[in-house]
């Protein structure tokens with residue numbers, strides 16, 4: 001039995017992840033950028049909003065179900081794309097996707113994963129969404145969309161908030177910037193974390209070598225240790241709304257734009273035919289002093305809530321955090337680090353535990369608010 005099952009909350013999973021992972025991976029997951037103002041601000045913004053309990057309402061029968069793009073899902077969260085799960089746990093993306101399927105929520109696979117989208121679809125099942133960035137070579141990005149279509153992914157999540165390489169100085173210090181490489185700085189770090197070294201790295205090596213970016217086209221399918229390949233070469237500063245229009249033409253299924261913080265951008269996404277936006281500052285990993293998504297959520301819901309589905313993420317560690325966002329009009333909350341800590345602590349069991357923690361905490365909060373269904377939540381349940 002995994003120790004992750006003993007976690008009482010997401011912070012416990014975080015501590016367990018910290019113990020098991022080499023520092024360079026833990027910090028890559030856990031930290032923000034520059035002075036990490038955004039990281040604490042995301043939490044403070046959520047914590048500042050208070051819950052206003054209601055009493056004497058019969059809530060014996062409750063449901064967390066929400067309707068998303070014509071289908072019912074069991075609880076109001078989605079697993080965010082995080083292109084590293086497979087380096088935290090052997091086949092971590094499959095572990096996360098299976099945990100999501102078991103909890104009845106969608107799993108979003110990031111392009112930068114080390115497990116191919118086809119393999120995840122074959123082995124995990126459940127509701128699968130595919131995340132990509134637009135690359136300078138648009139045709140390459142379109143070919144990824146074709147693969148996702150062929151592998152039956154339900155939704156495409158186009159992330160638009162990473163035009164420049166984020167300034168994460170700890171990564172440089174830890175010897176993990178554009179690629180992962182062993183150096184005098186981190187070899188001791190790896191050696192002193194034998195559970196990760198043997199259970200994750202060792203298993204990949206036994207299977208034939210360092211993992212590769214399996215979703216990339218063959219010409220770019222480098223090993224994660226390949227120092228000649230610079231991920232920054234895939235970033236583009238030329239992205240415009242015309243790109244979104246083109247993606248809309250080519251992707252007939254659900255289209256979600258991730259990384260919106262301004263109502264005018266949300267309106268543009270709607271004008272270009274997107275089905276949804278994720279109000280997100282990328283978990284405070286990009287622009288350090290970026291506004292907290294929960295602070296701008298209400299104005300974005302006001303601006304486009306009648307035209308598209310509005311999701312939110314960045315900093316959600318408790319079920320009560322999720323409930324606050326739902327009361328402010330988010331349809332569901334994307335979870336990044338919460339489930340990543342789970343998978344890092346205990347693989348699929350750890351991710352299952354993380355989702356169970358969110359479910360229990362959401363349920364308890366609903367009881368205190370006298371809400372039997374997610375649709376009943378509204379701003380009257382909050383105090384700001």
Ligand SMILES: Cc1cc2nc3c(=O)[nH]c(=O)nc-3n(C[C@H](O)[C@H](O)[C@H](O)COP(=O)(O)O)c2cc1C
Nearest residue numbers: 029080081082083110159282283313314315336337
């Ligand atoms: C380690 C890590 C890797 C991430 N990789 C991606 C990615 O490849 N694509 C993407 O759109 N977002 C990525 N994100 C951002 C998440 O999708 C999400 O927006 C963010 O984690 C939400 O904040 P939270 O971690 O506080 O829940 C990543 C986040 C983390 C922590």
